[in-house]
Amino acid sequence: MDFTQGEHHHVVTLGTAGGPRFWRDSSRKGIATAIVVEDGFYLVDCGHGVGRQLEQAGLPLSALKGVFITHLHSDHTVDLNTVGLFGLYELQDRLDHPVPIFGPGDRGVLPAVSPRAKTSPQPIAPENPTPGTRSMFNQLMSAYATNLNDRIIDSLRPSPLDLFNAQDIDIPAEVGFHANDQPVPQMAPFEVFRDEHVVVTATLVEHPPIAPAFAFRFDTAQGSVAISGDTTYTPNMVTLSQGAGLVLHEAINFDFIEQMYAGKHDETSRASVDHHYKSHTSVQDAVRVAREAGAHRLALHHLVPEFDSPEQWTRFAVDYSGEFLIPDDLDVIGFSVPDA
Numbered sequence: 001m002d003f004t005q006g007e008h009h010h011v012v013t014l015g016t017a018g019g020p021r022f023w024r025d026s027s028r029k030g031i032a033t034a035i036v037v038e039d040g041f042y043l044v045d046c047g048h049g050v051g052r053q054l055e056q057a058g059l060p061l062s063a064l065k066g067v068f069i070t071h072l073h074s075d076h077t078v079d080l081n082t083v084g085l086f087g088l089y090e091l092q093d094r095l096d097h098p099v100p101i102f103g104p105g106d107r108g109v110l111p112a113v114s115p116r117a118k119t120s121p122q123p124i125a126p127e128n129p130t131p132g133t134r135s136m137f138n139q140l141m142s143a144y145a146t147n148l149n150d151r152i153i154d155s156l157r158p159s160p161l162d163l164f165n166a167q168d169i170d171i172p173a174e175v176g177f178h179a180n181d182q183p184v185p186q187m188a189p190f191e192v193f194r195d196e197h198v199v200v201t202a203t204l205v206e207h208p209p210i211a212p213a214f215a216f217r218f219d220t221a222q223g224s225v226a227i228s229g230d231t232t233y234t235p236n237m238v239t240l241s242q243g244a245g246l247v248l249h250e251a252i253n254f255d256f257i258e259q260m261y262a263g264k265h266d267e268t269s270r271a272s273v274d275h276h277y278k279s280h281t282s283v284q285d286a287v288r289v290a291r292e293a294g295a296h297r298l299a300l301h302h303l304v305p306e307f308d309s310p311e312q313w314t315r316f317a318v319d320y321s322g323e324f325l326i327p328d329d330l331d332v333i334g335f336s337v338p339d340a
């Protein structure tokens with residue numbers, strides 16, 4: 001892609017598979033989306049393979065304006081470390097304007113233990129069991145200190161901690177958020193970031209037990225796109241998506257989940273099935289969000305399973321008058337709002 005040619009206002013679906021797995025169908029990589037605006041792009045989530053997908057899409061890291069993490073599940077963050085570690089070779093000139101990384105802050109409290117637990121599970125890293133985005137990124141880079149200090153001291157490379165500025169998203173106090181007691185209060189979206197090309201707003205979505213979990217909306221001079229992150233149906237997503245040119249919403253095929261765990265009655269399997277129902281969205285409910293919001297296009301991503309055909313997804317998409325899409329990886333989707 002040549003950023004000097006023409007005006008770019010579109011999304012590239014870098015990775016469209018959901019879930020923390022090495023998926024069998026390699027045509028869908030881990031969840032990640034580029035929002036391309038003018039001469040740069042913004043990255044939402046860093047699923048498995050995001051660096052290779054950016055190369056495939058012709059999006060050089062040197063044009064990266066910001067990274068936005070919807071929530072701290074591993075399928076959304078696993079390649080945040082590769083962006084940090086390999087990025088230092090493409091971002092050498094960014095010391096005076098480091099790339100901001102925005103994501104959830106420290107959860108502050110562990111989730112309640114599952115009522116299905118037979119014994120008391122012991123948390124990992126009890127001294128810092130719920131790190132937010134800033135702590136996570138800094139710890140990721142610290143884990144590579146042997147490597148990075150060679151680069152910094154011997155090869156005179158910059159430190160990723162100077163090229164990236166990882167920040168926890170501050171949720172306005174009046175929202176009344178609490179990770180366990182009130183993870184998804186109904187709310188108006190709030191501004192997270194603004195530059196000369198975009199305004200990025202966020203809202204809380206429902207993906208228990210992880211909290212906070214965000215959806216983001218990008219507004220540009222030419223349109224708007226709302227990206228759900230992982231969530232069940234939530235009115236906050238309808239509010240965020242009002243009149244959007246494009247809604248990119250997660251979707252799961254619950255029939256697949258039922259089949260995957262059919263005949264398994266152990267507590268771990270039942271807890272996994274519980275998680276999917278309370279934390280993810282059917283095609284029907286994704287359509288409902290787009291319809292209630294008056295969004296002009298709906299594209300589904302974070303597809304679980306990743307191998308269902310477009311026809312298998314589309315058969316559930318009734319009662320929507322806008323454009324409905326099941327994108328492949330690396331598809332380009334516009335988000336302009338059609339003239340009334």
Ligand SMILES: [Zn+2]
Pocket residue numbers: 018019031073075076230302
């Ligand atoms: Zn996910």
Ligand SMILES: [Zn+2]
Pocket residue numbers: 071073207230
């Ligand atoms: Zn998730």
